[in-house]
Amino acid sequence: MNACLEIRERLSEYLDGALDSEEVSGIESHLASCSACREELSSLRAVCEVLGTLKSVDSPPDFLNRLRERMTSRSFFKRVTRWLFFPLKIKLPLEFVTAAAVGVLLFFILTPQQAMKPVTAPFPKGVSEKARKASVPARTKEIRETVRVGADTPGGILPDTSDKTESLLEIVLEIRTGSVLYRKASEKEAIKTEQQQVRQTPRADLAKPLEAAPPFAEEKAAPAPEIKKDAKDDAADKATHLFQGQESVKARVIGRIVQIGGEVIGSSEEREEKVLICRIPKDAFGRLRESLESLGDRVSFSKEPLQTTADPVEVRVRIVFLE
Amino acid sequence: MEDRNVAKDADSRQDDALVRAFQGGEQKAFDALVKRHQGRIINLCFRMLGDLDEANDFAQETFIKAFNGLGRFRLDASFSTWLYRIAVNTCKNRLTSLAYRFRKKTLPIVEENPMETNSEPLHLEDSNPLPLKCMEDKERAARIQKAISSLSPDQRSVVILRDIEGLSYEEIAAIVRQNQGTVKSRLSRARQALKERLRPILI
Numbered sequence: 001m002n003a004c005l006e007i008r009e010r011l012s013e014y015l016d017g018a019l020d021s022e023e024v025s026g027i028e029s030h031l032a033s034c035s036a037c038r039e040e041l042s043s044l045r046a047v048c049e050v051l052g053t054l055k056s057v058d059s060p061p062d063f064l065n066r067l068r069e070r071m072t073s074r075s076f077f078k079r080v081t082r083w084l085f086f087p088l089k090i091k092l093p094l095e096f097v098t099a100a101a102v103g104v105l106l107f108f109i110l111t112p113q114q115a116m117k118p119v120t121a122p123f124p125k126g127v128s129e130k131a132r133k134a135s136v137p138a139r140t141k142e143i144r145e146t147v148r149v150g151a152d153t154p155g156g157i158l159p160d161t162s163d164k165t166e167s168l169l170e171i172v173l174e175i176r177t178g179s180v181l182y183r184k185a186s187e188k189e190a191i192k193t194e195q196q197q198v199r200q201t202p203r204a205d206l207a208k209p210l211e212a213a214p215p216f217a218e219e220k221a222a223p224a225p226e227i228k229k230d231a232k233d234d235a236a237d238k239a240t241h242l243f244q245g246q247e248s249v250k251a252r253v254i255g256r257i258v259q260i261g262g263e264v265i266g267s268s269e270e271r272e273e274k275v276l277i278c279r280i281p282k283d284a285f286g287r288l289r290e291s292l293e294s295l296g297d298r299v300s301f302s303k304e305p306l307q308t309t310a311d312p313v314e315v316r317v318r319i320v321f322l323e
Numbered sequence: 324m325e326d327r328n329v330a331k332d333a334d335s336r337q338d339d340a341l342v343r344a345f346q347g348g349e350q351k352a353f354d355a356l357v358k359r360h361q362g363r364i365i366n367l368c369f370r371m372l373g374d375l376d377e378a379n380d381f382a383q384e385t386f387i388k389a390f391n392g393l394g395r396f397r398l399d400a401s402f403s404t405w406l407y408r409i410a411v412n413t414c415k416n417r418l419t420s421l422a423y424r425f426r427k428k429t430l431p432i433v434e435e436n437p438m439e440t441n442s443e444p445l446h447l448e449d450s451n452p453l454p455l456k457c458m459e460d461k462e463r464a465a466r467i468q469k470a471i472s473s474l475s476p477d478q479r480s481v482v483i484l485r486d487i488e489g490l491s492y493e494e495i496a497a498i499v500r501q502n503q504g505t506v507k508s509r510l511s512r513a514r515q516a517l518k519e520r521l522r523p524i525l526i
Contacts, residue, residue: 044518
């Protein structure tokens, strides 16, 4: 049987006369004694004959003309392609730059104008840090207000208020420290006392010690040369002053909250930021906002009305200290 | 066989002269080359693809490729071998393309058995046997083509070049860029497969 398999593998070549005389005589002697392989050979021969009898298809008479037309149209297409894309070294970068420019243009056209306005932009971009510092007055205060919809308790600062209020209002008060907060040593004690009173006083009585704090305008009036002098103090002293200055601002804010009939229900603080959570009557929100504005110049201000049915409302006041 | 080789050599020399003329800037020489080879190329494409319209289309594609590459063609191989190679590769690319396979899947097979699918009864009262003979031939040719089309592109090209175009192992090996051993084994397998598929009409 194995002999038959080997023979059958060579039958195709045998038919084509592609074997040498020795292989041919071997195959022929096997064929003489094996009828199955003879049948196989005759079938293969029939296949070859059948394929050989297939008629050639006629080529269409207009083959050459159609070919010429196609080549002409192809060469036109090729010319256009070449014109559009070649030489690659120059045209591809150009096309890429153009596409990028169109993309940027579309972005600016399609982006709503409102979304492009920054919430706070005390200085236009591109102004160097030095120029900015030079133009900053001795003390700059910026108030930014944002209204967030939905319960929001970042960092676990807020108690669960979802059953009491529908929205969380947030006032962001940005205080540019500059060197103003490094107050004179003589002021240290007053600030310290004020701070202790704030911490010890029950919420309802917050207004009293805060009212006693020196008016903010006085601090503002501090002469610049004196500040510069203070800035030369050693680092530890600076840090203490800075901390006390920040506490003073915080105490003032608490004072304003209490003034308009609200109460502070929670607070948290980090190095550059102090957060006060307070509950105020709904109709007092506008007054609180104005009151905090008076701490400094307002930079931007949301004119959206208060979108809540809750009363009292909870407001988060974030005091951000900027360098 | 010797006469055939002599004729082949003469053809080959004529092809070479036309190629040189084309490379020398004579564009008309290409038309002459097309006229000389279009029949065989169309036939090869038809046997490879099994469709006459596609065959014409891809034969033209073959000549366009040849036109674009003829400037760089060196006469170390014969022009016809080179042209066959372009045609075989063009058809193989078509056979393996997604578009072709998708089309093949969605085409209804109406030619499965023409005698059964034809709703009109055939009226062959005419005693003249020619129409019947003609129809039988057509049906037979369609069956053979269907059997060829069932082979893989590699087997298909080898069996067409050998048994339909009558090329030698050496020429086929040069066209498909394989050694002769590979060509022989592919051919043997292709014939075996065809033998099985054509058994009803071989008897």
